[in-house]
Amino acid sequence: MGGYILRRIAVALPLLIVISFLAFVLNQLSPMDPAEVVLHAQGVPTITEELIAETRAELGMDRPFLIQYFDWLISSFQLDFGSSYVTGKPVWSLLGPALLNTLKLTLVSSAFIILFSIVMGVVCALREGGWLDLSVRGFSFLLTSLPAYWLAALMVWYFSVKLDLLPTSGMDSISSYILPVAVIVIGYAGIYFRMIRSSMLSNLNEDYVLYGRACGLSETSVIMYVLRNSLQVAVSVFGLAIPVILGSTVVVENIFAWPGLGTLTVNSILGRDFPIIQAYVLVLAAAFVLFNTASDIINAAFNPKLRKEF
Amino acid sequence: MHSLEISRLKIWDSRTGSVIVPDSSFRVEQGKCLAIVGESGSGKSLTCRAIMRLNPASLQQSGHIELNGINLEELSDKEMRQFRGKHLCMIMQNGMRAFDPSRPVGAHLLKTLAVHYPWSRSDAIAKLKAALASVGLKDPDKVLKSYPYQLSGGMLQRTMIALALVLEPDVIIADEPTTALDAITQYEVVEQFIALRSRLGGMMIFVSHDLGIVKRIADDVLVMKDGHIIERGKTSDVLAEAKHPYTRYLVSSKLALSRHFTELMGGEAVVEG
Numbered sequence: 001m002g003g004y005i006l007r008r009i010a011v012a013l014p015l016l017i018v019i020s021f022l023a024f025v026l027n028q029l030s031p032m033d034p035a036e037v038v039l040h041a042q043g044v045p046t047i048t049e050e051l052i053a054e055t056r057a058e059l060g061m062d063r064p065f066l067i068q069y070f071d072w073l074i075s076s077f078q079l080d081f082g083s084s085y086v087t088g089k090p091v092w093s094l095l096g097p098a099l100l101n102t103l104k105l106t107l108v109s110s111a112f113i114i115l116f117s118i119v120m121g122v123v124c125a126l127r128e129g130g131w132l133d134l135s136v137r138g139f140s141f142l143l144t145s146l147p148a149y150w151l152a153a154l155m156v157w158y159f160s161v162k163l164d165l166l167p168t169s170g171m172d173s174i175s176s177y178i179l180p181v182a183v184i185v186i187g188y189a190g191i192y193f194r195m196i197r198s199s200m201l202s203n204l205n206e207d208y209v210l211y212g213r214a215c216g217l218s219e220t221s222v223i224m225y226v227l228r229n230s231l232q233v234a235v236s237v238f239g240l241a242i243p244v245i246l247g248s249t250v251v252v253e254n255i256f257a258w259p260g261l262g263t264l265t266v267n268s269i270l271g272r273d274f275p276i277i278q279a280y281v282l283v284l285a286a287a288f289v290l291f292n293t294a295s296d297i298i299n300a301a302f303n304p305k306l307r308k309e310f
Numbered sequence: 311m312h313s314l315e316i317s318r319l320k321i322w323d324s325r326t327g328s329v330i331v332p333d334s335s336f337r338v339e340q341g342k343c344l345a346i347v348g349e350s351g352s353g354k355s356l357t358c359r360a361i362m363r364l365n366p367a368s369l370q371q372s373g374h375i376e377l378n379g380i381n382l383e384e385l386s387d388k389e390m391r392q393f394r395g396k397h398l399c400m401i402m403q404n405g406m407r408a409f410d411p412s413r414p415v416g417a418h419l420l421k422t423l424a425v426h427y428p429w430s431r432s433d434a435i436a437k438l439k440a441a442l443a444s445v446g447l448k449d450p451d452k453v454l455k456s457y458p459y460q461l462s463g464g465m466l467q468r469t470m471i472a473l474a475l476v477l478e479p480d481v482i483i484a485d486e487p488t489t490a491l492d493a494i495t496q497y498e499v500v501e502q503f504i505a506l507r508s509r510l511g512g513m514m515i516f517v518s519h520d521l522g523i524v525k526r527i528a529d530d531v532l533v534m535k536d537g538h539i540i541e542r543g544k545t546s547d548v549l550a551e552a553k554h555p556y557t558r559y560l561v562s563s564k565l566a567l568s569r570h571f572t573e574l575m576g577g578e579a580v581v582e583g
Contacts, residue, residue, distance in 0.1 A: 207407035213364055214402075215422040215473070216395030225410045232412070303412045305459045 004300050004307045012293045016286060020076065023281040024069050027274045034059060034085060037272045041086040072278070081279035086271045091279045094264060099283060101171060102253070102260035106246045108177055109184040113245075114238055116189040121196025121234075122227065128201060137194075144190030152183045152255040169257035180256045184245060192234075192241060199233040200226060232299050239295025243287040312340035312378055314361070314481050314513050319373035321356050321365065321537075330356055330369070331537040338481070338530075343507055343514040345528035345545065347521065347560065353537040354517045358483045361515075362398055363390055378480060396426040399479035403486040405466025409458040415466070416454030419473055426477060441472035445502050464495035471502050474510075481513045482506065488523060496523070503527055521564045525549055533557045 035055035039047050056062050060071070075081070081091035120140070124133040159179060160168040167176050203209070203226045212222045250262035257263070261280065268276040300306045314337070321331040331353040338344045346354045359365045361375055363382065375382040377397060385393060394400075402408040409415050416438070423434045435454070442450035445468040453461065453469060461469070467487060474482055484503065488496040500523050507514055507527070518524050524531060524545060531548045533541040533556065541554040552558045 207402055207404055208410050210359075210364060211400065211402050211408040211470075212410070212418070213391075214362055214394055214398075214400035215418070216391050216393070216425050217421060218391065218425070221421060225413075228412050229410065304457055305411070 001301065001307060005297055008293050008296055008300075012289045016289055017073075019285040019289075020073055020282055021069065023278050023285070024072060026281075027278050028065070030272070030274070032272045034061065034272075034274055037274070038085045041271070076279070076282060081282075082275040084268075084273050084276055086268075086273045091275045095261070095276060095279050095283065098259060098261045098264040101258060102246060102249055102262065105177070105180055105184070105249055105253075105258060105260060106242060109181045109188075110238070110242045110245055112181060112185045113189045113192060113241070114234075116185065117193035117196050118231070118234060120189075120193045122200055122223075122230075124193070125197045125200030125204065126223070137197075140190035140193055143186045144188075146186070148183055148187050148251045149255060151186060152179070152252060155179050155183065156255070169255075171258055176256075180249075180252050180258060183252050184249065188241065188245060192237060195237050196230065196234050199230040203230045228302065232302050235295045235298050235302075239291045239298075240288070243284065243291050246287055247284050312480075312513075314338045314378075314515075315374075315376045316357075316361065317374045317376075319357065319360060319371065319375065321353070321360055321369055321371045323368060324370045325368050329537070331360075334373075334537075334539055336532055336539065336542065338513040338515060340513060341511050342530065343516055343528045345524040345531045346515060346517045346534060347519060347524055347531055348534035349519060351536075352534040354534055355485050357534070358400070358485050358515060358517060361481075361483065362394055362400060364394075364400075392426070395422055395477055395479070397480045399474045399477055399482050401467070401470045401474060401482065401484040401487045404490045405461075405463045405470060406458060406490070408466065408470065411458055414455050414457055415461065415469055419454070419469070422473060423476060437476050438472065441475040442469065444475065445469075445472045445505075446498070447472070462495070463490055464499060467491065467495075467499050468502055471499075471506055474506060478510060479512060481515065482510070483515045483517075485517045486519070487516075488518065488520065500526060521549065521560060522568075533560070 033052065033056075035052045036047060038055055038059070039051060044051065053062075060068060063071075072082070079092045079096075081095070083090055084094060087094070120136055124136050127133045156168050156179065159166045166178050167173070170176055206226075206229075209222055209226060212225055213219075246261070249258070249260060250266060252258065253260045253262035254266065261283075264276065265280050267273075268280070296306075316337070317335040319331060319334040320329065322329040334353075334357060336344065346357065348354050356365060356369065360371045361382070363371075365371065373383070377393075382390065382393065409418055416435075419438055420431065420434055423429060423438070424431075427434070429437070438454065439450040442453055447453050447465060447468055453465065458466060470487075487503070488499055491499060503514075503516070504527055514527075516524070516528055528545045531541075531543065531545045532539050533548070533554065535556050541548060541552060541557045548557060549561055552561055
């Protein structure tokens with residue numbers, strides 16, 4: 001098991017390097033000249049060629065491309081992503097707190113998504129074709145197809161404005177979490193519940209279920225067999241789902257004025273604030289690799305066959 | 311008194327209404343082995359599962375299934391569950407898929423024994439080890455600790471036979487237990503089935519489409535086609551002078567295959583069955 005974990009991490013590291021390179025290159029390909037962005041942000045009235053060249057030298061952009069990249073990469077490991085072009089503040093001082101806020105929102109939402117999808121997936125699979133299964137599937141299909149911005153607006157109107165029960169925006173108390181979390185959970189639980197359900201169903205048709213029953217095991221024991229095998233799929237699915245949610249809270253954060261990554265990134269993209277965008281891509285990619293690696297390791301702990309295959 | 315009697319068994323799909331097995335009656339006596347022969351889809355497996363009441367909920371069944379004077383249809387779900395394993399033991403076709411893939415094989419065996427017998431864990435392990443050794447598995451300790459993917463199909467088949475030896479059921483239902491195996495392993499597993507019969511002395515239902523194996527193991531044969539029992543009788547009689555054209559066809563195609571094999575091997579090699 002220890003060997004597997006080391007091998008898995010050894011594969012993850014080069015992947016991160018490749019992603020960091022792509023993040024860096026993509027920003028270099030942008031038609032906007034960073035020097036111009038900085039000068040605009042500083043409110044310089046007339047931008048001359050010399051001024052641009054001077055600023056480029058100041059930003060270190062006159063150096064060879066690879067040197068710029070390695071410089072950036074090494075500082076990144078120390079969480080030093082440079083300074084924002086627009087505000088001049090260190091990137092991490094903006095990104096760090098925003099990341100923390102988004103993580104809070106993501107983890108609370110994910111916990112509910114995992115809870116709902118597993119409970120509903122298992123219950124529906126065991127009652128396949130029954131009225132409960134049909135109605136939960138139909139209802140979740142309906143909820144999943146609602147656009148998040150529309151649902152969010154509707155919920156704000158009803159719960160915050162009409163009933164005056166919950167705050168419309170911000171992140172002041174536990175009750176601030178309720179609406180954003182609800183919107184995210186409604187959007188995703190329906191998708192992941194289906195995966196759990198179909199994984200349960202395919203396992204229920206396996207021979208080992210029939211043999212378990214033929215041996216006289218109680219239905220609870222047989223369901224435990226099925227759960228253990230189905231949840232391995234769930235671990236992989238959620239290992240990817242959590243970073244997906246982390247990266248897609250933009251809409252919800254904007255509507256609820258949540259001071260998180262989504263809000264920060266949208267503003268940075270609009271302002272062409274490259275250091276923040278680069279850092280954001282890197283952090284999100286790292287989250288993907290991290291969660292994916294973690295879910296593989298958890299699965300290998302469940303199923304020793306996977307340890308050998310890698 | 312000691313017999314398994316199935317009368318007027320009917321199996322149908324409640325969703326489509328199509329009848330899969332219209333009306334089957336047969337009987338297995340104490341100490342006898344009945345083979346059910348037929349092509350895929352003839353209703354052999356469904357008949358076996360109907361006896362154990364293990365068909366999916368969409369398949370309905372009616373009729374009378376009586377084991378040693380007890381009507382299985384009248385048992386509650388809980389009573390039926392206690393019957394399974396202890397009185398009616400099933401041996402599956404594909405050993406590789408018959409065990410929970412994410413637990414060691416021993417976990418399932420011990421759990422099964424714990425359901426049916428009040429033995430201590432160490433007693434149960436000792437009995438299992440003895441049974442595993444008796445079916446020719448050289449390292450019982452290792453088998454118990456292995457995950458299914460670490461063992462071969464033949465080893466897992468023997469493991470199921472060993473479990474049956476410990477459970478000492480009245481009836482063993484083997485659903486094509488040799489189909490997924492290669493020829494040599496098949497031969498050895500059939501040997502184990504013959505030994506299992508002689509050691510337990512109970513009843514056995516052996517589903518197969520391999521007439522060669524049927525000839526070696528079964529006293530009586532049922533031939534099924536499209537859900538109907540089209541021929542029945544003593545194994546030697548049915549194989550020697552089949553009445554129904556379909557049985558004759560099965561026997562002759564088997565013979566043709568054996569003859570072809572003998573010719574290919576270039577001579578007088580005796581091909582059993």
